[in-house]
């Protein structure tokens with residue numbers, strides 16, 4: 190299945206006791222497909238991947254694949270600090286029916302790029318699915334560049350890159366040096382800036398709550414109506430401004446809960462929102 194367009198980085202809904210709320214997850218998937226998203230990215234940063242047990246990551250993926258029922262592609266984020274665990278999640282993703290796997294590089298120990306390349310090779314060997322390398326240097330501490338990605342490409346088949354960085358120059362280098370890569374923009378607030386670079390689509394957290402606005406940006410851009418595209422991005426960015434004042438995931442969960450899909454709060458040590466943050470999000474929801 191083609192991986193392109195507006196792909197939601199799904200949040201992981203929790204119950205009050207922090208267990209996964211599979212009921213809400215199913216409802217969120219149904220609502221998202223109805224609202225026209227082009228795919229799902231499961232258990233990524235937005236889905237609190239590293240605050241989940243491997244068994245939960247597997248069950249969440251199975252739930253999303255089942256509820257999506259082949260209508261849009263599902264990308265399983267299987268990244269982990271431990272390559273064998275990532276490979277195990279990758280093998281499971283293939284069995285579960287995911288369309289692609291994605292992974293952040295292994296983090297914390299400052300692995301060499303040879304080690305990082307081997308990690309991706311193990312993941313791909315286990316999954317035998319298209320592999321999307323996840324570049325998010327702010328959180329992972331590793332920058333995937335147009336130069337060092339060649340080390341990964343030397344040992345496995347890289348299908349694409351989820352590019353969550355402000356460095357549009359590096360994104361354009363990736364585009365130029367690797368014209369066949371599927372490039373997916375990661376910062377929703379920069380969607381319009383990434384479009385002319387030649388991305389295939391975007392994976393983002395805020396599509397959980399405003400997919401139509403980004404569909405509008407994409408359609409306007411494709412039909413040459415830049416004025417409208419810029420205006421829509423401007424409105425989206427006002428919302429994102431309010432979301433990033435707190436933790437984006439926590440803010441999105443708050444909004445979805447208010448809209449009738451109980452999502453709980455993020456797992457500890459993430460703190461629940463305070464009243465001031467809630468009041469600010471309530472004001473934001475009036476323009477959502």
Ligand code: MN9
Nearest residue numbers: 198234375376377378393394437
């Ligand atoms: O998946 C998301 N990145 C992170 C991409 O959460 C780290 C983005 O969608 C951002 O949440 C969003 C707000 O900065 O662009």
